Amino acid sequence: MNKEEIRDVILEIIQDIDEDADISDLQSDLPLRDQLDLDSMDFLDIVMELRKRYKLQIPEADYPELASLDSCVAYLEPRLKDS
Amino acid sequence: MVSYDHIIIGGGLSGLAAGIRLARFGFKVLILEQHSRPGGLNSYYYRQGRLFETGLHAMTNFADPGKKDAPLNRLFRQLKLSRKAFATLQQQQSTILFPGDRSLRFTNDPQVLIDEVARLFPESAERFRKLVDLVVGHDPFQPRPFASARKILTKELANETLADMLLWPLMMYGNSCEHDMDFDQFVIMFQSIFLEGFFRPEGTIKDFIDLLLNHYRDLGGEIRYLAPVKSVTQDAGRVRSVVLASGEELAAKFFLSTAGYPATLVFLGQDDPSRLDQYSGKMSFVELIYLIPSEIRSKLRAEDTIIFYNFDSPFDYCCPDEAVNVNCGVICFPENFQDLTIGNECQVRVTHPANYHHWKKLSQDEYYPMKSLWAKRSEAVVGKIIGNYSQNIVYQDSFTPITIERYTGKVNGAIYGSPEKIRDGRTSMSNLFVAGTDQGYLGIVGAMLSGVTMVNQHLLQTSEH
Numbered sequence: 001m002n003k004e005e006i007r008d009v010i011l012e013i014i015q016d017i018d019e020d021a022d023i024s025d026l027q028s029d030l031p032l033r034d035q036l037d038l039d040s041m042d043f044l045d046i047v048m049e050l051r052k053r054y055k056l057q058i059p060e061a062d063y064p065e066l067a068s069l070d071s072c073v074a075y076l077e078p079r080l081k082d083s
Numbered sequence: 084m085v086s087y088d089h090i091i092i093g094g095g096l097s098g099l100a101a102g103i104r105l106a107r108f109g110f111k112v113l114i115l116e117q118h119s120r121p122g123g124l125n126s127y128y129y130r131q132g133r134l135f136e137t138g139l140h141a142m143t144n145f146a147d148p149g150k151k152d153a154p155l156n157r158l159f160r161q162l163k164l165s166r167k168a169f170a171t172l173q174q175q176q177s178t179i180l181f182p183g184d185r186s187l188r189f190t191n192d193p194q195v196l197i198d199e200v201a202r203l204f205p206e207s208a209e210r211f212r213k214l215v216d217l218v219v220g221h222d223p224f225q226p227r228p229f230a231s232a233r234k235i236l237t238k239e240l241a242n243e244t245l246a247d248m249l250l251w252p253l254m255m256y257g258n259s260c261e262h263d264m265d266f267d268q269f270v271i272m273f274q275s276i277f278l279e280g281f282f283r284p285e286g287t288i289k290d291f292i293d294l295l296l297n298h299y300r301d302l303g304g305e306i307r308y309l310a311p312v313k314s315v316t317q318d319a320g321r322v323r324s325v326v327l328a329s330g331e332e333l334a335a336k337f338f339l340s341t342a343g344y345p346a347t348l349v350f351l352g353q354d355d356p357s358r359l360d361q362y363s364g365k366m367s368f369v370e371l372i373y374l375i376p377s378e379i380r381s382k383l384r385a386e387d388t389i390i391f392y393n394f395d396s397p398f399d400y401c402c403p404d405e406a407v408n409v410n411c412g413v414i415c416f417p418e419n420f421q422d423l424t425i426g427n428e429c430q431v432r433v434t435h436p437a438n439y440h441h442w443k444k445l446s447q448d449e450y451y452p453m454k455s456l457w458a459k460r461s462e463a464v465v466g467k468i469i470g471n472y473s474q475n476i477v478y479q480d481s482f483t484p485i486t487i488e489r490y491t492g493k494v495n496g497a498i499y500g501s502p503e504k505i506r507d508g509r510t511s512m513s514n515l516f517v518a519g520t521d522q523g524y525l526g527i528v529g530a531m532l533s534g535v536t537m538v539n540q541h542l543l544q545t546s547e548h
Binding site: 016020045060 | 160163166
């Protein structure tokens with residue numbers, strides 16, 4: 001997957017987790033949690049959804065890498081390049 | 084041998100919630116339920132072609148769908164169920180009644196209770212407002228040793244009657260200890276009942292359980308009924324498989340027991356009596372269920388959703404010396420929710436603390452007369468509060484600590500489980516965890532959050548899959 005596809009996947013997962021998520025004016029360099037009002041339980045769902053879809057194991061120590069949309073893409077791009 | 088990623092013991096609400104959470108992320112999950120029907124403490128049965136709910140009087144933790152951080156809405160997100168599609172009905176009002184005609188009314192608007200406290204105890208009004216702030220600012224989920232809610236309330240309110248009146252509904256709705264309550268538990272219950280409030284689903288508990296069950300199955304989860312677990316096999320500090328009463332053996336990588344901590348110790352063979360006693364609750368109840376013609380409601384005091392009454396002085400939440408204590412109890416009108424249409428007949432449900440051992444020792448011949456005797460005694464007391472309804476009963480049923488034990492497996496019929504909670508859900512086996520009543524959260528929303536939380540903490544974030 002390329003950067004754009006990964007970005008779309010993340011947004012799709014977020015909308016899947018929260019039926020009310022408003023992703024229309026999301027700032028891609030700012031923390032997702034603050035902008036979308038996600039708690040740590042919701043955040044875990046993003047990790048688990050990536051695991052289910054792409055068999056990708058993200059260790060807990062790497063969770064901070066998924067803070068913003070930009071950092072998610074940067075972290076996932078090398079890991080999903082063959083997906 | 085058939086092998087799963089996860090086996091969940093118990094198809095009550097915590098087990099179903101845990102199952103949904105695991106199945107949602109593609110794991111192979113099996114729920115084992117000892118009975119022919121799911122739901123555990125919150126289930127249903129049919130009599131005379133009519134569905135009766137067990138357990139459910141009202142759900143706690145009411146929140147509008149828009150309030151994202153409210154426990155109810157977080158729970159729905161975690162289970163990937165639409166909160167907007169789940170129609171809820173809020174309570175009318177509830178009342179706490181104490182000796183000397185003292186009464187406090189509350190609704191799902193916390194201001195009503197604040198005003199009521201100011202009316203009945205003007206000298207304590209300011210202190211009560213400060214207590215509300217203290218509750219709101221307190222994080223009850225930090226691990227801490229038991230702190231006496233009674234002591235903290237006595238200090239904060241300087242008014243023992245008010246403290247007792249506040250404690251009574253919160254204890255009755257989910258306190259497994261006698262006499263006192265853990266302050267963290269008090270805070271959770273205060274938020275759930277006084278600040279968020281009572282509601283019920285628009286449908287029945289059966290509709291709600293079916294919703295969970297269908298969702299679980301759609302996600303690929305399996306459930307087996309009439310499959311009681313007898314023991315587990317162990318190997319080097321891990322559970323390898325569960326053995327059913329039928330002798331069948333089923334393996335999994337991880338196990339979650341919602342059968343209660345004492346029952347879990349029995350599965351593990353760690354069943355020395357003193358240890359079981361330590362984790363066996365003493366609080367059990369009898370419940371009397373009446374059907375009355377709706378037209379007589381106008382002659383009764385029937386505007387509350389729930390009346391929490393206590394005529395004992397001093398007030399003490401405990402296992403009674405006699406078989407039942409009718410001097411205190413809960414009177415519920417299950418039809419009194421906003422926008423609920425009332426049919427030709429309506430229910431009155433009355434719950435009293437009861438002594439398990441008195442009921443346990445009875446022979447079959449003594450058991451039914453004993454139920455009738457205490458029903459009469461209860462009707463005499465409850466009749467004084469809501470008016471006489473005993474002449475108009477169309478149908479009546481009751482359950483005792485023995486009924487609870489038989490249908491839920493709760494030792495001593497203790498619906499709120501062990502007074503000592505296993506907050507972290509861990510057991511002596513590294514791949515066996517407990518969830519549900521004995522892990523700490525209570526009520527329908529609480530039990531489901533327990534299932535979700537234990538799955539999140541122990542079963543999702545592991546590299547062992």
